[in-house]
Amino acid sequence: MALRRRTWIWLGAAVLVVLAAVTLIWFQPQKLFYDDRVNEALPSVAAEESAMPSGTASPSAPAGPVELATGTFISREHDTVGTAKVLQLPDGRVIVRFEGFETSNGPVLVVWLSKNQANGDDDAFDDDYVDLGPLKGNIGDQNYEVPDGVDATSYTSVVVWCDRFNVSFGAADLQPVS
Template sequence: MTRTGTGTGAGAATGTATGPRRRRGRLLAWVLIAATLVLGAGLYWAQPWKLWQNSTVNEALPTTSTAPGPGSSRPGAAPAPGPQTVAQGSLISHEHSTSGTVKLIKLPDGSRTLRLENLDTSSGPDLRVWLTDAPVKEGSDGWFVFDDGKHVSLGKLKGNKGDQNYEIPAEVNLADYSSVTIWCDRFNVSFGAAALQAA
């Protein structure tokens, strides 16, 4: 009876020790699951792989189709007006290395287009092309200023390289804006920007 009692006590001790081990195992499993979910969400949000992806877009200078006016086909008649560059500037680097030329172009029908030429920047999550009234500053001091004042988004960046056109809505008063930024809307930071000067 003494031996049986001793055996029962050892078994009880083993059972008691197994309980905490199981609880610790379940807790560790939940911690690993939570960490995996957090890491996955962070990767989806930041999308760091885009920094090594390139997308080149080469669009021709926009033109408008207008019916020829009376006498426009006569010999010696003045040629129809073409697109006119009204302002332009050179992109400088901010959070990412960026270069290229920005042009504000007025088309013969009166519509306006923002054109990026020879753009070369990094890809990233949720990049936009903005017209803004902010000054363009060199270095990190200029990274975050473009959403402080007046700005208008012309849409998502079509590609991080090449020549691209962005229609400017008719209601936008270009006199209110003095710069263009390639803006990361997800992290509120400028990849690059250009100050606009009258052409």
């Protein structure tokens, strides 16, 4: 009788350990207790320009980034604040920049440009989108390079997407800057 009881106790303990491990790996609740802070500067091409002989800088190149579109984040599944900007750098690269950004930390967060409006259905964000890569941090200023050949201004919003649970944490409608 005691042997059966010990077997059931060990079996129950093993099941609890497996459930705890699966929960920690899949849901990652521990991320609720810490933040990933990022403070990236705006990319510059100063190093490339300084490598050119003096007086040979291109007169048509703008001195700084040109703002193509901007938007303010709205909260979706989690409180999200900040600004998203689409910027063209003097060297022609296009980036999406988050400023004053803050959201909850979570598992497998990515940044997308989407044709869905920020307040649209979650199911529509992944209908037509461009993946800009993993979210670098849930707090702070950060930059995401838009792949060559992608017209960032043809997208309606930028989205922080949880790939694990297929929900948006927050999104910002991109309004062209005139």
